[in-house]
Amino acid sequence: MFxxxxxxxxxxxxxxxxxxxxxSGERVWGHETAGAARYLGNEGVxxxxxxxxxxxxxxxxxxxxSYVLVSESDREKLMNDKxxxxxxDAIFVSHAHGDHFTAAPTLAYLRLHPDVRLFGSWQxxxxxxxxxxxxxxxxxxxxxxxxxxxxTPEVVQIENLLIDVFAIPHVGGARMAAVSNLVFRxxxxxxxxxxxxxxxxxxxxxxxxxxxHWDARHTHVAFSPxxxxxxxxxxxxxxxxxxxxxxxGIHVPAESVGNGDxxxxxxxxxxxxxxxxxxxxxxxxxxxxxx
Ligand SMILES: [Zn+2]
Ligand SMILES: [Zn+2]
Numbered sequence: 001m002f003x004x005x006x007x008x009x010x011x012x013x014x015x016x017x018x019x020x021x022x023x024s025g026e027r028v029w030g031h032e033t034a035g036a037a038r039y040l041g042n043e044g045v046x047x048x049x050x051x052x053x054x055x056x057x058x059x060x061x062x063x064x065x066s067y068v069l070v071s072e073s074d075r076e077k078l079m080n081d082k083x084x085x086x087x088x089d090a091i092f093v094s095h096a097h098g099d100h101f102t103a104a105p106t107l108a109y110l111r112l113h114p115d116v117r118l119f120g121s122w123q124x125x126x127x128x129x130x131x132x133x134x135x136x137x138x139x140x141x142x143x144x145x146x147x148x149x150x151x152t153p154e155v156v157q158i159e160n161l162l163i164d165v166f167a168i169p170h171v172g173g174a175r176m177a178a179v180s181n182l183v184f185r186x187x188x189x190x191x192x193x194x195x196x197x198x199x200x201x202x203x204x205x206x207x208x209x210x211x212x213h214w215d216a217r218h219t220h221v222a223f224s225p226x227x228x229x230x231x232x233x234x235x236x237x238x239x240x241x242x243x244x245x246x247x248x249g250i251h252v253p254a255e256s257v258g259n260g261d262x263x264x265x266x267x268x269x270x271x272x273x274x275x276x277x278x279x280x281x282x283x284x285x286x287x288x289x290x291x
Contacts, residue, residue: 034280035283036048036280038084038277038278039273039275042057043057043196044060045272046084046088047186047188047192047221049281050189052188056091056093056196059091059105060099060100061105062099066253066254067251067254068275070275078109079112081113088113090161091106094183094198095198095199096120096124096127097179097199100198100199101120106118106128107128107131116141119145119156120142121180123179143156145182147165147166149167149206151167153165153210160190163187165183165184165185166183166213168181168207169206170198179199181199183196183200185219187217193220194222194223195219195242196223197228204236204237207241214241214243218245219242219243220244220281224247224249226250245282247269247270248279249270250272256273259273260273
């Protein structure tokens with residue numbers, strides 16, 4: 001009898017502890033740390049959480065006649081450190097295709113922002129190195145990754161960012177096999193985790209093989225190429241493997257501009273279509289954050 005009573009007391013105490021931890025967390029996080037994702041064009045996204053800001057695939061010059069370029073006004077704000085692009089902590093580049101990355105504007109940005117580091121594929125790093133002198137100090141702030149699909153993801157921690165890097169083949173099969181495409185999962189300030197999939201292939205086998213690593217940290221928002229959305233195999237990856245709270249489709253063709261709702265209804269999921277659009281980004285309950 002006493003044992004049962006003790007067990008009930010202990011169970012209650014455990015629940016009170018959980019409630020206290022969750023309650024104090026809410027107070028600490030407050031509203032000022034609410035996160036947001038803002039669309040620049042194609043796969044360009046700015047993610048902010050309070051003072052912590054990261055940019056994905058934001059410096060590119062080619063539309064290939066199909067994709068949205070970064071607006072002149074956003075480009076001007078980016079280069080000149082004007083809100084909302086002031087105080088960027090790091091920039092990420094998924095791969096070296098002209099609708100995601102162009103060396104000249106990337107170098108120009110890095111020169112103007114001496115505290116910003118770039119994380120990208122080795123092909124991005126090579127392309128930057130080829131566009132400047134070998135002793136250019138900018139090159140010291142480039143962090144290249146040489147991962148192959150199937151490799152164990154790499155983990156990098158800098159100040160308030162925890163970064164996991166995965167290699168997933170570029171969409172297009174054998175034709176694109178030589179292109180190194182990276183998926184970045186970034187936790188801002190230990191609170192909000194976002195994932196950017198670049199131009200990933202819908203490869204159910206490879207995504208499933210990395211399950212242990214997807215599960216290592218909870219993802220609040222995944223920025224996924226729009227070909228995953230409304231596609232049965234793509235949706236399986238988003239739901240069963242990545243398990244993100246929220247998915248936002250990117251790389252949506254330019255013809256969607258001004259007709260976002262039509263495209264969202266047709267594909268049955270959320271999409272970024274018009275530059276300047278933004279969404280709230282969730283926070284809290286980042287499992288395995290101490291990895
Ligand atoms: Zn590409
Ligand atoms: Zn692309």
